[in-house]
Amino acid sequence: MAMAMAVSLPRYSPPLGIARDIQSTPLSSSIRHSSSRSAVLSSFLPGRISLRPGIPHPRSRRSLTVVEARGGGSVDAVDRLVAAVSYLLPLFDGIQYGRYLFMQFPVLEQALEPLFPLLRAYKSFPYASFVAFFVLYLTVVRNQSFSRYVRFNAMQAVVLDVLTIVPNLVERTFGPARGLGYSLLVSFYNTVFLFLVACFAYGVISCVLGRTPRLPFVADAADAQI
Template sequence: MEIPVWQRVLGLLIYLMPWSDAIRFGMGINGLFEQIPMLRLLIYPALPFLALNQLDRFGLGGLLLFFVLLFAVVRNAEVPYFIRFNTLQALLINIVLIALSFAINGILAPMLPGSLLFNTLNSAVLLAVLAIWIFATIECVRGREADLPGISSAVRMQLY
C-alpha cells in the first residue's frame, strides 16, 4: 500500500521533537556544536519545537505538546496508522531522552562537571539521536516505518 505524500511529510516532521530535545546535549563550552560549528545548521529545523518549549515561563510547552500528540494522534483510531506509528515512536524516543537527561545532568554533572566522561556521554547521546533522526527521515520519505530495535516493537504492541 502506497503511503500518501502528506503522511510521509507529517511522519518525518514529528521526529523533529526528539531532535529538538537532544540539541541541549550538544551545547556548552565543550559541546559538539562548539567543536563542529557546521552541525549548528541542524538546529534550524528544530526551531519551532524549541520555541514551543519556551511558550510559558515554566517550560511546559513540550509537556502540553506531548499530551496533545498522545491523545489526539496516537490514541485516535481515525488517524492513519503511519502517522500514529511515527508519532508514538518519536514520543518514546523523547521519553528516553528525558530519562538520559536526568541521569547525565542530574547525577553525573554535579559529580564530574566538565569531565571527559561527561562530554563524551553528551556527544554520544546527541550523535545517536542525530542518527535516529536521519534514519527516520529517510524511511518516512520512502514511505516505510523506521524500524528501531526495541522501540518499534513497543510501538507496535501499543498500537495493536
C-alpha cells in the same frame, strides 16, 4: 522332449487414482500472489522460478521495509508529512545534549541551522515539551482515524522523547563538575545527541519515501502500544 515354457508376467499399473494424480501434478507448483501476501511470498521465492517448462517466473521485487498504509495501498502525502513531523519532538527536546559537540565542531550547528526558527518558536512557549508530548500521544497515537503507519511513527517519536529524560536525570543525580566523571558525562551527551540526530534523519527520510522506519531500542515498544 524339451518343452519351452513362456512365462508372462503381468505389467504393474498404478491404481487409477494415483495415476490421475501423477498425470495431473505439474512440474512445479503454481503460486497465487494475493495482495495481502505478495510481500511475504516474494521474500521466500528466488529471483527467477519456472512455473512451467520454458516459462520463467518474472523477477520479484524485494523490499527491506514494509509500507503499511490505509487500505493496503501506498502511503499518501498527508500520512508521510504527519509521520515525518513527529520526529521533531525528540530532536528538539534532546538538542541540548549537543552543546559540547557544537563547541568542538561548529559545522554541526550550521547543519541544523535551518531548524533553528522552529526550535526558537518551540522553546518560546512555556511547558512546550510537556504539551507537545501529550498532544502527539493523545491526538495522533490514540486517534484511530489516522493510519497505523502514522500512529506507529508517532509512537516511536514519543518513546524516543521519553528516553531523552535519562541523560538529564544522570546529570542531576551525579552532577560531575570535573575529572573523569565530567569526561564520561560529555561523552554520554555526545553519544545521545548523535543517536537522536541519526534517528531523526533516518525517520524523516524513510517517511518521505513512504517506508516504515524501525528505530533501535524503540520500535518493539512502539509496536506493543499500537
